[in-house]
Amino acid sequence: MIVSLQDTDPESFLRHWAERAYDQIQLAQIAAVEQTLIDYALNSWRPAGRIPPPTDILLICACEDGIVLMTQREFGEWRTSTGQPHKPPYAWMPCPRLPAP
Numbered sequence: 001m002i003v004s005l006q007d008t009d010p011e012s013f014l015r016h017w018a019e020r021a022y023d024q025i026q027l028a029q030i031a032a033v034e035q036t037l038i039d040y041a042l043n044s045w046r047p048a049g050r051i052p053p054p055t056d057i058l059l060i061c062a063c064e065d066g067i068v069l070m071t072q073r074e075f076g077e078w079r080t081s082t083g084q085p086h087k088p089p090y091a092w093m094p095c096p097r098l099p100a101p
Helices: 010-043
Strands: 059-063 066-072 078-080 091-094
Antiparallel strands (some): 059 091, 066 078
């Protein structure tokens, strides 16, 4: 059964169009967040040779074998998120903080 909206009085008319406006605003905000995330993913890479990465912070790193989550220790050694030694990356970006489970 299809129910059509009937704006029979000023109150229902205002409520109906306020809901539509709110929905449009929410969709626009979601699209803006999506564009910001895409821009971050495409343009936030820093070349490891020119910009030194922070130490003891989880980073998303581009390496010869793909994308790896790594940290750089105080003395310059690179470790994966599981603690294994790894070659230095050629580009990196800060890893977003994940919500706690």
